[in-house]
Every structure is written in C-alpha cells, then in structure tokens.
Amino acid sequence: DIQMTQSPSTLSASVGDRVTITCRASQNINTWLAWYQQKPGKAPKLLISRSSTSEGGVPSRFSGSGSGTEFTLTISSLQPDDFATYYCQHGWTFGQGTKVEI
Amino acid sequence: QVHLQESGPGLVRSSQTLSLTCTVSDGSIGTGGYYWSWIRQHPGQGLEWIGYIYYTGSTYYNASLKSRLSISVDTSKNQFSLNLTSVTAADTALYYCARAQTPVVFDIWGQGTMVTVSS
Numbered sequence: 543d544i545q546m547t548q549s550p551s552t553l554s555a556s557v558g559d560r561v562t563i564t565c566r567a568s569q570n571i572n573t574w575l576a577w578y579q580q581k582p583g584k585a586p587k588l589l590i591s592r593s594s595t596s597e598g599g600v601p602s603r604f605s606g607s608g609s610g611t612e613f614t615l616t617i618s619s620l621q622p623d624d625f626a627t628y629y630c631q632h633g634w635t636f637g638q639g640t641k642v643e644i
Numbered sequence: 645q646v647h648l649q650e651s652g653p654g655l656v657r658s659s660q661t662l663s664l665t666c667t668v669s670d671g672s673i674g675t676g677g678y679y680w681s682w683i684r685q686h687p688g689q690g691l692e693w694i695g696y697i698y699y700t701g702s703t704y705y706n707a708s709l710k711s712r713l714s715i716s717v718d719t720s721k722n723q724f725s726l727n728l729t730s731v732t733a734a735d736t737a738l739y740y741c742a743r744a745q746t747p748v749v750f751d752i753w754g755q756g757t758m759v760t761v762s763s
Contacts, residue, residue: 588751631749
C-alpha cells in the first residue's frame with residue numbers, strides 16, 4: 543500500500559505569512575494527489591486535485607505543485623479563514639494532516 | 645449540487661452492530677462514475693477511509709475493517725448504508741459519507757455523524 547506522509551504536523555503562522563505544507567508518497571503517484579481543508583466541526587473540503595488543479599471557488603492564494611513522490615500545498619498569504627487542518631490524499635489513503643494555527 | 649446526509653444512532657453498545665445510512669439528494673446514486681464512500685475520523689485524529697460501493701453493488705473495503713464491514717446500496721431510495729459488526733470503543737468516531745470520483749477525489753461530503761460505542 544502507498545503511504546502518505548505530511549510535514550509538519552503542526553505549523554504556527556501569522557496572517558500574511560506564506561505557508562508551505564509537504565506531502566510525500568511512498569511510491570511514484572504521478573500527479574494523483576488531492577488536498578483538503580478541514581475546519582473544526584466541519585467536513586473536509588476539496589481544495590485541489592491532480593496535484594495542482596484548484597476546485598471552483600478556491601481562493602487563488604492556494605496552490606498545489608509536485609509530481610512523483612513529493613508535493614506541496616502553498617498558501618501565498620495566510621488569511622484568518624485559513625487556520626484549519628489540511629490533508630493530502632491519494633487513492634484511498636490520507637496523510638495524517640497538518641494543523642495550521644496562530 | 646448533490647447533497648449527502650448521514651443518519652443513524654449516535655450511541656451503539658459494545659459488541660453490537662453500527663448501522664448508518666447516507667441519503668443522496670439533488671442527484672442520482674445510479675449515475676455511473678462515482679464511488680459512494682464511508683470515511684471516519686476518530687476524535688482529534690485524521691481521516692480513515694472505510695470503504696465504498698458502486699451503484700451496481702460492487703464494493704471495496706479497507707482491509708483492516710473488511711471482516712466486520714458491509715456496505716449496501718438502495719438505488720430506489722437513493723441511499724447507501726454501512727454496517728459494522730462487533731464494535732468496540734475503537735470504533736467511536738465521526739462518520740462521514742462522501743462521493744468519490746475517479747481518479748479518486750472525494751468531492752462531496754456529508755456533514756458527518758458522531759457515533760459513540762459504549763460498554
């Protein structure tokens with residue numbers, strides 16, 4: 543089974559910061575990677591699919607990149623609404639999550 | 645926009661069967677190309693995919709739950725259901741139903757329902 547590993551587990555940042563979250567796959571997954579945002583008490587929301595394709599309505603400050611085994615989610619200028627937990631996902635496997643906190 | 649809604653008891657006794665239903669609205673579960681999934685989240689933890697069912701009835705389960713798990717579909721009611729037998733406290737979690745497309749992305753989620761297993 544392919545394992546997905548995110549880093550860091552927790553990230554402390556301030557409004558306006560550029561934030562980068564990394565997700566590594568244990569095998570080559572081409573660009574078959576998605577990113578989700580989950581806020582407390584809410585279901586996850588799909589942000590990005592196929593490594594870099596943003597879903598409709600996702601702010602342009604969110605971007606994804608990578609292929610093969612290493613991927614990144616970048617928030618170019620962190621906004622108050624972005625404090626949440628982010629998950630990467632490939633196939634039926636999720637990363638363990640990265641909590642972005644103040 | 646397709647909407648998913650979970651329903652079922654919030655409390656299940658240990659060793660009993662956990663049963664949940666997901667009702668799909670504003671869309672047909674019989675539309676091919678989607679994998680109707682269950683995902684759970686233990687308190688304070690990450691996301692664990694449980695399994696999926698296709699509208700034809702074909703299923704695929706997480707190997708760690710396969711021996712206790714059954715997912716079924718009722719296309720006439722636009723619902724799919726989860727049965728997890730012999731539950732323990734380790735099955736206490738927030739359970740989500742979700743729609744998956746291929747390649748696998750979970751594009752639509754229910755709001756989730758909390759299930760607590762009590763002794």
